[in-house]
Amino acid sequence: MIIYRPHRGGLSEAMSEAREFRTEEEMKQHIYEHHKAYFLDLGYRDAPFEVGDVVIDRENPHEDNRTGWHDTMYVCVKRYGNEDYMGKYGCPQCIGMCATHYEGNENE
Secondary structure, eight states: OEEEEEOOSSHHHHHTTOEEESSHHHHHHHHHHHHHHHHHHTTOSSOSSOGGGEEEEEEEEEEETTTTEEEEEEEEESEETTEEHHHHHSSOEEEEEEESSBTTOTTO
16 A cells, blocks of 8 residues: 655645555556646646656655654656656656555555
8 A cells, every 4th residue: 555645735735635545556647647637627738747757756765743654755757747857957856745654554
């Protein structure tokens, strides 16, 4: 199991949108579909990125006592729309957080 929350203005707002997935691939597909729908609603023809552009920063997991997520990791995208973060900055842009060890996860 993996839990994901999008990046929002405040923690409570982000946590209200937190969602659990059985696999990392399911989470990435959900993120892709959510952003694709948003872009289509804005009148764009294509999704702002592909599923393969979604990456997790596993190098710096951290404990988040506010949420009970014990291995909180950044969820990032390599590009968004016409913005190529890897080419421009050499690193992906954070769009949310995820964890695999968290309170409420029976596999913890």
